[in-house]
Amino acid sequence: MTMRIPLGPDEFDITILENLIRTAYPNVRLASISVVDAALSSDGDQRVSTARRIAFDVTYADDSEPDLPSRLMVKVARPEFREIPLYDNEVAVYTRIGKELPIRVPRSFGGVRDRDSATFGLVLEDLRPMHATFEDVLSPLTADDTAALLDQLAALHAAYWESSRFKDDLEWVQPHISGPIHELFTSEHGVALLINHEVATHQFKRELVQATGETTASLRAKVARVQAHQAALPCTLLHGDAHIGNTYRLPDGRRGYLDLQLTARGFCMHDVSYTIVTSLSVEDRRAHERDLIAGYRQRLVELGVAAPPSLEELLYEHRLAMVWCLYIGWLTSPTENYGWEITVANHIRISTAYRDLSSSAAVEALPVGA
Numbered sequence: 001m002t003m004r005i006p007l008g009p010d011e012f013d014i015t016i017l018e019n020l021i022r023t024a025y026p027n028v029r030l031a032s033i034s035v036v037d038a039a040l041s042s043d044g045d046q047r048v049s050t051a052r053r054i055a056f057d058v059t060y061a062d063d064s065e066p067d068l069p070s071r072l073m074v075k076v077a078r079p080e081f082r083e084i085p086l087y088d089n090e091v092a093v094y095t096r097i098g099k100e101l102p103i104r105v106p107r108s109f110g111g112v113r114d115r116d117s118a119t120f121g122l123v124l125e126d127l128r129p130m131h132a133t134f135e136d137v138l139s140p141l142t143a144d145d146t147a148a149l150l151d152q153l154a155a156l157h158a159a160y161w162e163s164s165r166f167k168d169d170l171e172w173v174q175p176h177i178s179g180p181i182h183e184l185f186t187s188e189h190g191v192a193l194l195i196n197h198e199v200a201t202h203q204f205k206r207e208l209v210q211a212t213g214e215t216t217a218s219l220r221a222k223v224a225r226v227q228a229h230q231a232a233l234p235c236t237l238l239h240g241d242a243h244i245g246n247t248y249r250l251p252d253g254r255r256g257y258l259d260l261q262l263t264a265r266g267f268c269m270h271d272v273s274y275t276i277v278t279s280l281s282v283e284d285r286r287a288h289e290r291d292l293i294a295g296y297r298q299r300l301v302e303l304g305v306a307a308p309p310s311l312e313e314l315l316y317e318h319r320l321a322m323v324w325c326l327y328i329g330w331l332t333s334p335t336e337n338y339g340w341e342i343t344v345a346n347h348i349r350i351s352t353a354y355r356d357l358s359s360s361a362a363v364e365a366l367p368v369g370a
Contacts (some may be wrong), residue, residue: 104256127177238271330347
């Protein structure tokens with residue numbers, strides 16, 4: 001479908017928003033729209049990473065679709081990132097399988113990726129009228145809070161564990177070892193350039209990397225080695241970017257995840273480890289990570305996974321997962337995306353875990369060729 005989507009609120013009109021929603025609800029008719037607010041820039045406070053967000057109040061024509069919310073959030077492209085494959089991926093996830101996902105995510109009401117104009121639009125429910133709290137690394141999460149998030153991940157992973165659908169209707173879901181997102185993250189001309197710039201520019205990133213005994217080049221090589229190794233392990237559907245900043249909590253205590261741009265097929269600890277290491281303080285992570293991983297494994301069993309990896313296997317993969325968390329997870333993120341304190345706190349938690357868990361040695365212990 002060809003549909004150029006505006007990059008900001010000023011160009012949006014009722015017809016554009018109506019046509020976006022009609023990709024999911026063909027009979028919808030809007031009576032009026034008004035912009036509530038927009039998060040367009042990376043200034044830390046708005047927490048704009050790779051996509052902009054525009055909130056609309058909407059009224060519907062009397063004969064329109066029932067039960068659609070009056071407040072909608074539309075994700076659109078950042079001008080400097082218009083070509084990235086993350087937009088294609090999130091639109092595909094929401095429009096193809098969004099309604100079947102067992103994980104709690106914002107509802108979707110239509111979406112389009114227009115490659116001709118290098119734009120996209122994804123219509124989601126705005127969680128703020130539901131009084132959702134958007135968590136981050138500064139939130140005082142406990143081990144029980146983290147376990148609740150891992151329960152969400154277990155539900156997702158169990159539903160797609162070793163699914164034959166990855167060779168059928170889910171064949172389009174990209175693995176970590178091939179495809180456009182893999183190319184973006186691993187190419188010398190992709191994210192590697194951004195990471196090298198970030199480490200060269202920011203002394204705190206440079207010294208944190210040095211403290212792990214690594215360089216950006218060695219971390220990049222280790223990510224490739226870990227992903228090749230994990231590609232041979234049991235496969236499931238991953239959230240893909242399951243750090244604490246992509247989660248929310250509702251007033252009744254229920255928790256969910258945001259942002260499906262990196263959804264992929266791969267090994268479960270990619271998600272589990274990233275949630276644990278960013279959710280908990282260093283002290284709490286050290287005290288509780290083993291029990292949290294054991295609880296996650298038990299939940300897989302309860303949800304029907306007959307023979308999940310052993311706890312010791314999961315703990316070893318937890319050590320390996322820190323490589324991606326460090327290199328791709330946060331070295332890629334400019335401080336202006338989330339603000340100084342959030343960015344530094346994430347780096348401290350992840351780099352400390354990398355050292356605590358001897359992640360470098362774990363990678364080196366992989367069989368040659370892995």
